[in-house]
Amino acid sequence: MNENATPVRRPVALNRARALPPWSLIAAGVLVGGLLGGGYGLARTPTYTATSYVVAVPTDRSEPASALGFAQAYGRVATQLAVLGDAQVWAGVPVRTLQQSVHAETSPDAPMVAVTATAARPDLAADMANAVSRALTRHAGDVQNATHVELQQFARATKPTAPSSASAEVTGLVGASAGGLLGGLLLLVRPRRARPEPGLAASVPGPAVAAEAHGQL
Template identity: 70%
Template sequence: MTEHPRRPAALRRVRSLPPWSLLAAGAVAGGLLGGAYGALQPPVYTATAYVVAVPTEKSDPASALGFAQAYGRVATQLAVLGDAQGAAGVPVRTLQRSVRTATSPDAPMVSITATAPSAGLAADMANAVSLSLTEHARSSRKTTNVELQQFARAVRPTDPSSASPALTGLVGASAGGLLGGLVLLVRPRRERETPAATAAVPGQAPAADLHGAL
C-alpha cells in the first residue's frame, strides 16, 4: 500500500489549536486592519444648505411643492453647477461627484449636501450650489409663479462625517470574528482516536468475544 505523505507541521499545529483560537485570531486581525484603515483614510466633512419654494400670488402651495421636487433634480445639472463652480472654487466635475440633493414629499424644501476633505470647502460648495439654484429659479419665476428662497445656509461642520478609527476597528473585529467562525465550520474535524478499551490487540480476541465465551 502507498503511504500518504506526511502533513506539514504548520498544518498539524493549526489543527491542534482549540476552536476558540480561530475566532480570537480573526477578531484581532480584523480589528487591527479596520483600525488602520480608519486612521489612514483622509477625513470627510459634510455640509448641507436648504432652499424653499414659495408660491407667488398667482400660484398655490401645491404648485410650490411640485416645483420643489423639480428643482431638486435640476440642482445637480450642468447648467446650475457650471454657474456655481466659481463661487465654490472647484471645477464642475468635483461638484458632480460631491454634491447631492434631497426633497420631501410633504414640504417644498430642497436640501443640498456637499462632501469635501475640508470643512470650509464642504460649506462653500453647498452654499454656491444653493445660490446658483435660486438664481436659476428667479429667472423663470414669471413662468412658474414660484420663487426659490434660501432657507438656511450651510455652516462649517466641526467634526468629520467619516467613520472614526474606533468604529472601523470595531467593524473589522466583527468581520474578522465572523470569518474565523466560518473557517471553524468548514475546518476538517480531527481524526478521532480509537478508545483503548475497544482497541484490538494483536493475538487477543475482542472484549465482546471474551464476554460471550464466559
C-alpha cells in the first residue's frame, strides 16, 4: 500500500511547493531562525567576565625596555601549571577549571599583563582573575633578583554587574538572519512552476469547442 501511495503524494507536495509565494520561504526562515536563536539564548547559562591587571616595573638595576620584555614573558607563563597551582588555592577551584576559564593578554607598547577569567558566577570570575594575578606576582617576586623586574598589582578584578555572553535578543537576531539567508538559498533551488509552451495552448480545444464537435459527430 505504501508503494502505491508514494508516487501520488510526491506530485502534490511539489505542486504545493511551486504554489507558495517567493517570499514565504524567506519569511519562514526568519521566523524559525529567530525562535531557535532566542530559545538558545534563554536556555544557555549566562557567563561573566572579569579582568585583573599587573604591571612590570624595572628596578634600579634594570631598564624600561627589559620590563616590557619580561611582561611579555609573564603573559605567556600566567596560565602555566607553576602559576595556576598556587592560584587554585585562592580561587577555590581546580587547576583544570583555571586552565579552561583563564587567559592572559599583553600589550606590545606597555609592560602590562591582563588576566581575564570567565565563569557562570560574577564573584567566581573576579576571584579567579585576582587569584591568578596574585600567583603570577608572587612567582615574579621569587625571581626578582635575577630579572631585576618587579611585577605589581595594577588593578584588581571587580565583580561584573552584567553577563558578557550574548543576550536572547542578540541570539534571536542572529538566528533570524541565518534563517532568512537559508530561506533565500532554498528559494534559489525551489522547483519552479512549469510554463506551458506557446503552441500547446492553441492546439488544445476548450470545453465548449470539444462539446460542439462531439454533438456534430
